[in-house]
Amino acid sequence: MRSETRFKPAYMALYRSGELHARAREAVAGLAQCRVCPRDCAVDRLADKTGVCKTGRYARVSSYFPHFGEEDCLRGWRGSGTIFFAWCNLRCVFCQNFEISQEGVGVETSPERLAAMMLELQAQGVHNINLVTPEHVVPQVLEALVIAVERGLRLPIVYNTSAYDSPESLRLLDGVVDIYMPDFKFWTPQLAQRYLKAKDYPEAARRAILEMHRQVGDLVIDEHGLAQRGLLLRHLVMPGFLEETKAILRFVAEEVSLNTYVNLMDQYYPAGRVDAQHYAELNRRLTRSEYAEAIAYAQTLGLTRLDRRRSLHWLGVH
8 A cells, every 4th residue: 555644745845835825826816817728818717707618717527536447557446536627728529528528517616615525535545636627727726725735635636638738827836736647639730720629739738748747757656556746648549640649759759758658548439529420530439550550659769658558449348
């Protein structure tokens, strides 16, 4: 069993110095002219106005629970304490959580309630607090984190993001987040515009991932196989777009680190707005040969920390 008494989450030093409180106040004040993400909507979210993310003063939470479907180093034997935020700053046409990200299924949540969720998950024995789709609610997370730490939260924070994050938000999170888990989706601006509705996504993601790695470095895993600190990068291999995968992997190998922990995910399936009439080029599953080519290319680049568990559909489970 991991000795959690020895583990000191990054945010504790900021909490003790008063810096965590200061950052939370600064972040919330910034909602008055919101530039929390690269959309730069500049709306007054303190007055409950909304921009692209459709989120006003308070975050919406879809669900929270111990998740056993994450990477082994996150889920361990007691689960990853996931908190799924509703709405999103992207509009991925293939989103597998479409009801949450684009229809906003969830409940508006006060900072006190969000803090209570974190503490409830900790009481259930999870190994970390895993913030899913947090890009548009960084101020709300920081506000709740202060309360949670005051009440005894001591778990590492996992920032589970699309990588469409602003430099300003990442500045506020420096020294707060223990494990960054960005999902780098597309490399080409034209494809990002078509499928994510954000032409600047590739540039924003590259900048964000480099900053995340600067803050936390390569992923450190303890003697029990649990992630403690560092960068864990995800990439969903898309059918017909292996050149995108290869470009992203080259970036990781050449500009981030050859020691980057990379989860090459094969579990794409048509979802969201994708069907035979809309985005028909995406209306199929990934093939074994496409995934094998992605893995082989990563290995030729010298990326050796590859998480490559196969999805159930390859085992005949649907």
